[in-house]
Amino acid sequence: MIFDNPRILIVDDEKMNLKVLADLLKDEYVPVLARNGDQAIQHALSETPPDLILLDVIMPQMGGYEVIKYLKNNDKTKNIPVIFVTALSSIEDEEFGLRLGAVDYITKPFSPPIVKIRIRNHLRIIHQYKLLDQLAHLDGLTEICNRRRFEEEFKKEWERSLRSGSPFSLAMIDVDYFKQYNDHYGHAMGDLALQRIAKALSDVLRRPADFIARYGGEEFVMLMPETDHEGAMQVARYSLKKIADLNIVHHHSRAADYVTVSIGLSTIHPAIASSHKTFLATADQNLYRAKEGGRNRVVGSVIRGETVLPLSA
Ligand SMILES: [Mg+2]
Structure with a gap:
């Protein structure tokens, strides 16, 4: 009920990458596409924010690192989980991305089934978190808010x-x-x-x-x-x-x-x-x-x- 149609925002400056990920996810989720950092932030701040963001790192103008910094500094968007999907594949890159607050880091070229499984796992965690959060705000006896x-x-x-x-x-x-x-x-x-x-x-x-x-x-x-x-x-x-x-x-x-x-x-x-x-x-x-x-x-x-x-x- 909280998660009937999870929306996944895919951010990548290359059309082909957007298409590959969107095709991979469209049967289970609602893919939302952004070609650059500005668009990504607009989607995240919208009335229908994504449940999860797949974020490219290297993009012209605003890169993925800047995007995640912005999202993590904004109360409205800081709890949306971000997974980097990037060609930057060194251990240092991965550590840097995770330190910025990403929940996961996937390197390109990626294995489509593994991307799907990781997304499913993260969505499951968020779903459970939201349920717990809801319970924490309900009065046990009357079931109205506490x-x-x-x-x-x-x-x-x-x-x-x-x-x-x-x-x-x-x-x-x-x-x-x-x-x-x-x-x-x-x-x-x-x-x-x-x-x-x-x-x-x-x-x-x-x-x-x-x-x-x-x-x-x-x-x-x-x-x-x-x-x-x-x-x-x-x-x-x-x-x-x-x-x-x-x-x-x-x-x-x-x-x-x-x-x-x-x-x-x-x-x-x-x-x-x-x-x-x-x-x-x-x-x-x-x-x-x-x-x-x-x-x-x-x-x-x-x-x-x-x-x-x-x-x-
Ligand atoms: Mg790129």
Whole structure:
């Protein structure tokens, strides 16, 4: 699923070499061709970057060594594995290429079956790495993203809204009287409740940039980029409804006779306001106020410049 059609970028200044490699790989992979270093970098930076790069060393203008240095110095491209395919066949050349960060070094003339096997091996390693990486960012119980993944996403979206200047909303969501739920119904039921809540909250979010993670324990966090306060309040109120609709019986809650959540919301205009920490802390304070105010409710505010304007609902 991650690797349905691996794309392999073949970079060589000689047309014949491109053709030979493309013919060799086209039955199993999607070959993408580049005649020079500039084209190679453009492909690597594109929306559909290659899964692996076969890179010639000697090319006019920008050679393979320069190309790999560029790729390894760029966050977007540094994890794409590069295999040198070159006529430079001395031990020193090979060592130099590998030191620059290539995962393998194949000398021309090459044996086609060996090239295929090496490519397959490297793709298998990347595939396993990606699976592990995915698992490392999922919460084991609820199978939504975990806190570590949230931290990354939050940073990315924060920087994006700083650039775009568009409003950004964040919701902290906490299950009401969850300790009492666990105490009376048992931890197995508590786990089940968290799974159902995570699923319901995920279903509330519709836009591709919206994001939800388990923040810890019975707490969840939602990121809503390019969403103003009004829009975020709608999402939050709808979340309250979706959790109520689950109708998870909770006779030991003082908020209702079913499981409910409290939500603290903050909306910020990052172009004029200060830090992402204030943003998160404000949502957290609002969550506290929602709890204090009786739970099963949303409290939100808008941060403008340094001022926090309270807006409750
Ligand atoms: Mg060449």
